[in-house]
Amino acid sequence: MSFTLAIVGRPNVGKSTLFNRLVGKRLALVDDQPGVTRDLRExxxxLGDLRFTVIDTAGLEEATDESLQGRMRKLTERAVDMADVCLFMIDARVGITPTDEVFAEILRKRSKHVILAANKGEGSAADAGVLEAYGLGLGEPVRLSAEHGEGLNDLYSQLMPLADAFEEKAKEAENEAPELDVDVGEEDEDAPRPITDAKPLQIAVVGRPNAGKSTLINQILGEERLLTGPEAGITRDAISVRRDWDGVPMRIFDTAGMRKKAKVQEKLEKMSVSDGLRAVEFAEVVVVLLDAAIPFEQQDLRIADLAEREGRAVVVAVNKWDIEEDRQGKLKMLREEFTRLLPQLRGAPLVTVSAKTGRGLDRLHAAILKAYAVWNRRVSTAQLNRWLAGMLEQHPPPAPQGRRIKLRYMTQAKTRPPGFVVMCSHPDKMPDSYSRYLVNGLRDDFDMPGTPIRLHMRGQSDKNPYKGKRKVNAGALTKHLGKGPRKG
Structure with missing residues (x-):
C-alpha cells in the first residue's frame, strides 16, 4: 500500500458508504441514523490504478470529555494522526455547519494533507453547499456522490500526485533497508498451513455484550485501538486488526456482543450480530469470552455451540478474573460446568484472563496455538485402521434386526476441522451413540481435545458379483466343449 487515507467528518455525511465503495465490499455497516460507526475500520x-489503505472513522462530535462521544472523537483524532492524507467530508445538501468549521480548523493543524469532499453532491440541491465549502479554506472541494459513485475521477486527480510522492519516499526507505537471508525450509503436505504475514492466523473474539472483548484485544495490541467503556453494546462492526502476537502474525476480529435473538429488535443490532456471525465463518480459531461473574449463561452456550457447528477451533476464555476472590473454587466449578454443559467441546482449552490487567494473556496465546494445531491434525490411514480394529474388538457395533453392521476400513478425508470417513454396511442404521463412541475415542487416542470432529459413515456394497450365477462343473464343461477337434 502506497499511503493511508482517513475519511473524517460529522456523523451521517456518508463516510462508511464511501469506504465500502473504495474497498469494493460492504464491510462497514451503513444506516440512515447518525453515529453507526464507532471504531476505526481499515x-x-x-481507485483506478491507485492502491492504498483507507480508514473509516466515527463521526466527529464536539464532545471532549470521557463520554462515549468524547471517546469516539479521541479515536478519530488518533486516526488523523496515523494517516498520510485526510479526506474531510461534508454534506453538500445540508451545507457548512459550525461543527464543520471547528473540525476544519483542527484538521489544518493536525494533518499535512487534507482533501475536502462535498458528498451527496448529485443534483442541483447540492449546488449551494458546494459553493459554501470554499469558505472552509481547504481548497477546491471534490463534488462526490458516494452512494452513486459519482466524482471519483476528481478524487483520483487529487490523490495521484500525493501517491507519487509517498511512493518515492517508500522506495528511498526500501533502498536503505538491509537485506535478510531467510531459510524457508522444505514444506510438508500434511503439516498445518504455515502462518505468515501474507496469511496470518484468523481469530474471532465473540461473546455476550460487555464481556470485555474490545478491552481484551486492546490489551493484546498494547494500545487503545478499539473503543471501550462501561456501556454495553459499544462495538457494532466486526473490526479486524493485524498484530504479531509473540512473533505469530494474527488477524483478530472484534465482534458485537450477541444477545438472545428475542431481544434483538432494532435493525442496526441485527446487522451488527450478522456481521459478527460472518466473522466466525471466516475465522480459524474462535475465542468465546465469558464474564467470570455470570459464566455459561444460555447465550454463552449458544455462541460456543455455533462456533462448534461452524467447524472452528474453540478456546473458552473467562474474563474479569482479577476481581474474583475464591479463584480455586471458581475454577473447579467452571471446569465441571464446562464438561457438563458443552460435551461437544470436551477437552477444549479453558483459560482465565484479565483484559484489564493483561494477566493470563500468555496462557491464552498458547491455548490458541494449541487449538489451531489440533484443528489441523492429520492421522495416517494405517494408524486409523489399527485403531479401528481395537475399537471394534473392545465394543463391537450393534446388530439391528439381527444383522451386524460391518465396519471395513477408515480414512481421514480432510482437516480444518478433522473429518473422517468409515466404510461400512448399512450406514443408515448406525446409531448416533456408536458414532459418539468412535469420536470420543479419536479425541482421546489421537490427542484431539475440544476440536470439532466430523465422522461420516459411507455405505459399501457387500454383494458378491458371482452370487446367483449357475455353478458349472469342470467335467461337464469338458464334455460340453468336447475333448478335441472334431474329425472331418
Missing part, C-alpha cells in the same frame, strides 16, 4: 482500497 481496508485495502482501490
Amino acid at each position: 481496508g485495502a482500497a482501490r
Whole structure:
C-alpha cells in the first residue's frame, strides 16, 4: 500500500458508504441514523490504478470529555494522526455547519494533507453547499456522490500526485533497508498451513455484550485501538486488526456482543450480530469470552455451540478474573460446568484472563496455538485402521434386526476441522451413540481435545458379483466343449 487515507467528518455525511465503495465490499455497516460507526475500520482500497489503505472513522462530535462521544472523537483524532492524507467530508445538501468549521480548523493543524469532499453532491440541491465549502479554506472541494459513485475521477486527480510522492519516499526507505537471508525450509503436505504475514492466523473474539472483548484485544495490541467503556453494546462492526502476537502474525476480529435473538429488535443490532456471525465463518480459531461473574449463561452456550457447528477451533476464555476472590473454587466449578454443559467441546482449552490487567494473556496465546494445531491434525490411514480394529474388538457395533453392521476400513478425508470417513454396511442404521463412541475415542487416542470432529459413515456394497450365477462343473464343461477337434 502506497499511503493511508482517513475519511473524517460529522456523523451521517456518508463516510462508511464511501469506504465500502473504495474497498469494493460492504464491510462497514451503513444506516440512515447518525453515529453507526464507532471504531476505526481499515481496508485495502482501490481507485483506478491507485492502491492504498483507507480508514473509516466515527463521526466527529464536539464532545471532549470521557463520554462515549468524547471517546469516539479521541479515536478519530488518533486516526488523523496515523494517516498520510485526510479526506474531510461534508454534506453538500445540508451545507457548512459550525461543527464543520471547528473540525476544519483542527484538521489544518493536525494533518499535512487534507482533501475536502462535498458528498451527496448529485443534483442541483447540492449546488449551494458546494459553493459554501470554499469558505472552509481547504481548497477546491471534490463534488462526490458516494452512494452513486459519482466524482471519483476528481478524487483520483487529487490523490495521484500525493501517491507519487509517498511512493518515492517508500522506495528511498526500501533502498536503505538491509537485506535478510531467510531459510524457508522444505514444506510438508500434511503439516498445518504455515502462518505468515501474507496469511496470518484468523481469530474471532465473540461473546455476550460487555464481556470485555474490545478491552481484551486492546490489551493484546498494547494500545487503545478499539473503543471501550462501561456501556454495553459499544462495538457494532466486526473490526479486524493485524498484530504479531509473540512473533505469530494474527488477524483478530472484534465482534458485537450477541444477545438472545428475542431481544434483538432494532435493525442496526441485527446487522451488527450478522456481521459478527460472518466473522466466525471466516475465522480459524474462535475465542468465546465469558464474564467470570455470570459464566455459561444460555447465550454463552449458544455462541460456543455455533462456533462448534461452524467447524472452528474453540478456546473458552473467562474474563474479569482479577476481581474474583475464591479463584480455586471458581475454577473447579467452571471446569465441571464446562464438561457438563458443552460435551461437544470436551477437552477444549479453558483459560482465565484479565483484559484489564493483561494477566493470563500468555496462557491464552498458547491455548490458541494449541487449538489451531489440533484443528489441523492429520492421522495416517494405517494408524486409523489399527485403531479401528481395537475399537471394534473392545465394543463391537450393534446388530439391528439381527444383522451386524460391518465396519471395513477408515480414512481421514480432510482437516480444518478433522473429518473422517468409515466404510461400512448399512450406514443408515448406525446409531448416533456408536458414532459418539468412535469420536470420543479419536479425541482421546489421537490427542484431539475440544476440536470439532466430523465422522461420516459411507455405505459399501457387500454383494458378491458371482452370487446367483449357475455353478458349472469342470467335467461337464469338458464334455460340453468336447475333448478335441472334431474329425472331418
